[in-house]
Amino acid sequence: MEGKVAIVTGASRGIGREIALHLARLGAKVAVNYAGSETKANEVVAQIVEHGGEAFAVQADVANSEAVERMVKEVLERWGRIDILVNNAGITRDNLLMRMKEEEWDAVINTNLKGVFLCTKAVTRPMMKQRYGRIVNVASIVGVSGNPGQANYVAAKAGVIGLTKTAAKELASRNITVNAVAPGFITTDMTDQLSEDVRQAMLQQIPLARFGNPQDIAHVVAFLVSDGASYMTGQTIHVDGGMVM
Ligand code: NAD
Numbered sequence: 001m002e003g004k005v006a007i008v009t010g011a012s013r014g015i016g017r018e019i020a021l022h023l024a025r026l027g028a029k030v031a032v033n034y035a036g037s038e039t040k041a042n043e044v045v046a047q048i049v050e051h052g053g054e055a056f057a058v059q060a061d062v063a064n065s066e067a068v069e070r071m072v073k074e075v076l077e078r079w080g081r082i083d084i085l086v087n088n089a090g091i092t093r094d095n096l097l098m099r100m101k102e103e104e105w106d107a108v109i110n111t112n113l114k115g116v117f118l119c120t121k122a123v124t125r126p127m128m129k130q131r132y133g134r135i136v137n138v139a140s141i142v143g144v145s146g147n148p149g150q151a152n153y154v155a156a157k158a159g160v161i162g163l164t165k166t167a168a169k170e171l172a173s174r175n176i177t178v179n180a181v182a183p184g185f186i187t188t189d190m191t192d193q194l195s196e197d198v199r200q201a202m203l204q205q206i207p208l209a210r211f212g213n214p215q216d217i218a219h220v221v222a223f224l225v226s227d228g229a230s231y232m233t234g235q236t237i238h239v240d241g242g243m244v245m
Contacts, residue, residue: 001023001026001028001225001226003029004027004029004083004225005029005031005075005079005081005082005084006020006023006083006085006225007058007072007085008030008033009033009060009062009085009087009088009089010033010034010035010062011030011032011033011041011088012032012034012036012037012043012057013037013040013188014188014189014214015088015138015183015214016089017044018214018215018217018218019086019214019218019221019222020044020048020055021044021048022215022222023218023221023222023225024051024053024054025051025053028083028084029053029054029055029079030048030053031058031071032044032045032048032055032057032058033060033089034057034059035060041057042057044057058075061111062087062116062118062119063110063111065118068115068118068119069122072119072122072123082127083130083134083225084133084134084136085119085123085134085135086136086137086225087115087119087136087137087138088138089112089115090111090112090138090156091108091111091112092150092153092190093107093108093152093153094149094150095149096148096149097151100151104152105151105152108152108153109156109159111156112153112156112157112160113155116137116163117163120135120137120163120167120178124176128171128174128176131174131175132175133174133175134176134224135167135176135179136178136180136224137164137179137181138160138180138183138217138221139160139164139180139183140154140157140182141184141243142157143156143157143160143161144182144236144238145244160180161180161182161236164178164235168234177224177229177230177232177233178233178234179229179232179233179234179237180235180236181217181236181237181239182236182237182238182239182244183212183217183239184206184212184238184241184244185199185202185211185212186211186212186213186217187212199211205243206242206243207241207243208242209241212239212241217239220237220239
């Protein structure tokens with residue numbers, strides 16, 4: 001991945017942070033996108049630089065088209081190209097369907113689905129010019145299986161899987177691949193909010209009998225953006241310990 005330029009959205013913590021660190025370890029220059037905590041994003045950048053890599057933190061709410069265009073412009077001004085986009089930023093606002101507020105629906109759809117559309121659209125032009133691009137979207141197995149209490153999140157993630165296939169078909173002729181990873185239960189701040197009862201119930205459903213960790217996802221993302229995966233596009237890879245087959 002030496003010399004490749006990557007943008008990882010929502011990279012200041014959790015899965016995104018691990019993807020940013022792992023791509024940097026493999027030689028990519030990484031734009032560490034964040035929406036909230038600049039301090040945390042700078043910590044990721046510092047860790048990459050400390051290990052001899054190149055990175056910078058770039059603020060942008062992925063649901064805001066102007067902010068996303070500004071982010072892409074900043075990366076192009078700094079490094080002149082964009083080879084890899086990992087659409088990782090995501091939120092949850094769980095509620096049962098009958099209680100779900102319109103704001104909860106909109107917030108999740110805007111970040112988790114519209115955000116993927118906006119970031120993908122913004123990198124399409126430079127990637128088409130380069131005749132090279134690798135896009136990986138972080139979906140979720142619930143986008144395939146459904147999940148009570150997460151109508152907004154499931155609809156967004158199912159949308160991401162559909163968007164992945166369409167973008168893959170539209171961009172293939174320019175040597176741009178678009179794939180998705182669908183994580184199962186991964187231990188991060190997002191899942192730390194769940195009760196012990198819910199965690200135990202989840203564990204019972206995982207054939208490999210453990211929760212995933214961010215490294216499990218980062219390794220598969222790294223494969224999907226590597227030359228070894230250059231004949232794969234439009235695919236959604238489940239990384240879930242066998243939870244959904
Ligand atoms: P997390 O909450 O730890 O991290 C999410 C990151 O996205 C945070 O850094 C947050 O600041 C950032 N973010 C949120 N809204 C943003 C916005 N509008 N613009 C830019 N950045 C924004 O969660 P995580 O568990 O690391 O999740 C990462 C991705 O993996 C998400 O897309 C999530 O849906 C998906 N996922 C997670 C799990 C899991 O079990 N943890 C399972 C399936 C899918």
